[in-house]
Amino acid sequence: MLQLFLLAIFVVFLSTPAVASQVSITVDDFNLSSEIGMEPLKRNAAILAALKKHKIKAAGFVTTKYLNDSKAVEAVKEWSSSGHVIGNHTENHWKYNDKTPAEFSADIIAAENKLKPFATFKKIFRFPYLKEGETLEKRDTLRSFLKNNGYSNGHVSIDASDWYINMRLVEKLKKGESVNLEKYKNFYLKHIWDRSEYYSKLARKTLNHDIKHTLLLHHNLTTALFLDDLLKMYQEKGWKVIDAENAFMDPTYSRSSDNIPAGESIVWALAKQMGDKSLRYPAEDSVYEKDEMDKLGL
Numbered sequence: 001m002l003q004l005f006l007l008a009i010f011v012v013f014l015s016t017p018a019v020a021s022q023v024s025i026t027v028d029d030f031n032l033s034s035e036i037g038m039e040p041l042k043r044n045a046a047i048l049a050a051l052k053k054h055k056i057k058a059a060g061f062v063t064t065k066y067l068n069d070s071k072a073v074e075a076v077k078e079w080s081s082s083g084h085v086i087g088n089h090t091e092n093h094w095k096y097n098d099k100t101p102a103e104f105s106a107d108i109i110a111a112e113n114k115l116k117p118f119a120t121f122k123k124i125f126r127f128p129y130l131k132e133g134e135t136l137e138k139r140d141t142l143r144s145f146l147k148n149n150g151y152s153n154g155h156v157s158i159d160a161s162d163w164y165i166n167m168r169l170v171e172k173l174k175k176g177e178s179v180n181l182e183k184y185k186n187f188y189l190k191h192i193w194d195r196s197e198y199y200s201k202l203a204r205k206t207l208n209h210d211i212k213h214t215l216l217l218h219h220n221l222t223t224a225l226f227l228d229d230l231l232k233m234y235q236e237k238g239w240k241v242i243d244a245e246n247a248f249m250d251p252t253y254s255r256s257s258d259n260i261p262a263g264e265s266i267v268w269a270l271a272k273q274m275g276d277k278s279l280r281y282p283a284e285d286s287v288y289e290k291d292e293m294d295k296l297g298l
């Protein structure tokens, strides 16, 4: 009996991860033009309030064409004065695969010039759509450009489709249809948790250890509505929420893979390079969520 008891304790000990998984929040684009569901600056305030409540600093990757709207300028100012990192997400949000290296790097510099005045701006760059080049030459030209200009890659580790859930919610609201926000929230939390577990497992399988994660979200209605619940969920599941700057210090973020086309989550890219046959491409997209959302009437 005693042996059984000791064995049970041992099994529990083995199955408990020694270190809790860690996750940080990164928020892309800063398109504040939509008034649907919540006023844009209220949306911004809700996102900042959730981060403050959970005592973490995020990273905001700004596409600077949106700064033509004074509300977006106001939002980025508030992010900066609250101590959140501001990163570069190009001027025009082009897909690199559709542009030449010269066009694309000029677009990065154009964004940099607009972001420099913000106190917490850092030379950290996130590729729109996480697409880093479809040929070896284009991939390497941009990598050299970023390096020569002092940039690090603001990799995503946990990729997800928050933008798609948001898009469907906003479309319903636009049509004046009644929506059950609780159902959207549940689907959103389930989706992000599913992707978090997936990329955490993939990291352990590929690198033999978990990493400090960077979750990709967008500056949109679902982030404003559900970020607080999302951060709560992570903690309830035993994950630690951390500052984005801390996460980006994980050495995994200075790694790059040899894949062509280049891009996607850094965890996905490193797994792909190692010949993992279980990976889908693209790693994340609306098609993977559509049927389930249709079925649920979301």
Ligand SMILES: [Zn+2]
Residues within 6 Å of the ligand: 028, 029, 089, 093, 128, 129
């Ligand atoms: Zn983006």
